[in-house]
Amino acid sequence: MDTQFQKKSKPRKRNEASILSAAEDVFAELGFAGATTSLIARRAGIPKANLHYYFPTKQALYRAIINNIFTIWLQAAETFDDCDDPGEALSRYIRAKMDIARKHPLGSKIWAQEIMQGAPQIQDFLETTLKGWTLSRVKIIKRWIAEGKIASVDPAYLLYMIWATTQHYADFAHQINTLNGGQALSDKQYEEVTSNAVTIILRGIGVQVQE
Template sequence: MASSRAPAKRASSKKERRLESETLILAAAEKVFSEAGFGGATMQLIADVAGLPKANLHYYFPTKEALYRQVVQNIFQIWLQAADIFDKADGPAEGIGAYIDAKMEISRRHPAGSKVWATEVMHGAPVIQDYLETTLLDWTKGRADVIRRWIDQGLMDPVDPDHLLYMLWATTQHYADFGHQIETLNGGAALSEDQWVAAKTSVKQIILRGIGATR
């Protein structure tokens, strides 16, 4: 080996550069796909937002669809991580309350990702159908079991677990997906810190009271 060009550090640096460019492209792609849809987005516009020549995108991601697929996968991971909160709770007031808070925070911090996911599902999930059928289905079944256990323990009213989960997804993601509409109805201004607190409070109050989990 001797002092031959420190391959470990070199490789790491290369990987880092690649990761950096990929992250930059993915962030730009998420933004553009969310605003224009898959068909409306152009590789040229994504390249402009990322500050790179168009050809470089094709160097890191072979096709437009491969880039899109990676964007959707990233969002899905964020959803799943928020779900951990659900399991660590002793009862519905704590577990569902914390889950609503987490999902509302994601709607606030990652609205573009939520929109890309919503559009993908609305178009029939052509790219991520396998995730719906495996990971999401498993997750949903597991959480429905937790809700049923809480009902059996008398910690909340008997409600259909599936429809409760749909309501949780719908209400929280609405603040991301329909953020533009909410902003318009708010006089053209984005929700303030206080308004976000009010939104979280309202959602938690109505749903937790609605399922009889006021503690």
């Protein structure tokens, strides 16, 4: 029988989950090279040998986490509709990205470090999925410009600005918290930050925003 369709045993499920959670933490903090399996195991509350029983190598564990991050990325990507109203489409996309930055800051940090290291594990994703998605959105934005719905800006650079601004709140949360009196942004503050970003970017490309 193919074991692929067998149910995972209860301890396997529990252990894999706590290993993945601990690993996300450690990889985000120390990067792939800096992370150690013994630290991950300690944080997961299991002996190191058990970690290697579930994930044979550090790479395999890392790739499992990268896969989760892709899922989240796609989730946000889908909110950027081919919509007639650029204000609505972009506002929805920026809000989705801000939401992800708040809910999955570790994934964002791991992504950032991957890119900084030259994307050794995800280069194919950048060249296929990300590139394809970006080109299709560039097309939509160009149409908006041609239709006079938004100002004439370079579509790619607009996307970069959205990525930069939203991911900044995950990647640089520690700096922001320090400047916020050592406190994480409250839900209210985070909603303000989000509105602020939406307003500046939309107004910046010539879309009227109701305040």
